[in-house]
Amino acid sequence: MDPSANATFIARITALAAEIEQQSFPDGALYVVATPIGNMGDISLRALKALSLCSAIACEDTRKTGQLLARLDIDKPLLSAHQHNEREVAEKIIHRLKAGERVALVSDAGTPTISDPGARIVDAVITAGLRIIPIAGISAAVAALSVSGLIGDQFYFVGFLPAREKQRETVLRSVQYSLATLVFYEAPHRIADTIAVMARVFEPSRQVVIGRELSKVFEQIHRCPVSEAPQWLASDSNHQRGEFVVLIEAANAGDNDRLDDAIRVLDILLEACSVSQAAALASRITGMKKNQLYDLALTRTPRSS
Ligand code: SAM
Helix, strand or coil: CCHHHHHHHHHHHHHHHHHHHHCCCCCCEEEEECECCCCHHHCCHHHHHHHHHCCEEEECCHHHHHHHHHHHCCCCCEEECCCCCHHHHHHHHHHHHHCCCCEEECCCCECCCCCCCCHHHHHHHHHCCCEEEEECCCCHHHHHHHCCCCCCCCEEEEEECCCCHHHHHHHHHHHCCCCCEEEEEECCCCHHHHHHHHHHHCCCCCEEEEEECCCCCCCEEEEEEHHHHHHHHHCCHHHHCCCEEEEECCCCHHHHHHHHHHHHHHHHHHCCCCHHHHHHHHHHHHCCCHHHHHHHHHHHCCCCC
């Protein structure tokens, strides 16, 4: 950036900061503060202000939040709030809020409570009739959706799939006909397995978007038919490194009309036939694949044959 553009940029931030300074940050409230998912530039001025005004910060990992606060030059008492102690921490927070303090809630990265702890704390604060203020910012899911180019008004946030492959497949089969874009989070040691199961479950032409290391130096956004995704992941070991959001294009509405017809046929057949007989007969009636109908039949009836 040339020096004059740089000076203008800094002047703009200073002017904006002065504006935020005038805004009200009520006391006696819990501030749910989004933090960056990798790029410090994604911290908001409101987040900076809320974190510097609060009397304590509830966080998932005191070491990680300590590092974030050190970079922001903010020093506050930290309350460790993880999956197993949310109720007790909620009580401490409520006590502070009732005394008129401001308390912030953050997670390791992104928006608290989105595949992260904190919802029980928020619930307890609401139940106690106290105020909650969102300090919105980045979430990996929304960042990936915004650059996916997948058309559609709805998305369905699945988050992390179960660790066991069989259960992962069951969850994927339960959402495969959704008319919403599907959103998953995945860790590097499981990305190849998850993509392999996705390639098995979804129609080969369904688009997948793999958002890797969003907002970081090695950010990558790759879109391809799901059938080609395993090959792309295997083609370079770097493709399996880092943090991932995976999106699957929504099912086609036309397919879903066919599906509704198939479900009606299956439901009738299942009154008299086993799952495999119903799938075979429904395949002859509708022209759809027998294994697809078999999977569908399993979702309509308690598992039998
Ligand atoms: N609360 C966070 C949010 O708002 O996005 C999500 C927390 S969840 C424990 C962490 C997962 O989010 C990672 O395993 C990955 O799937 C996804 N994620 C977080 N940061 C990411 C990034 N920079 N790029 C891609 N995915 C990311």
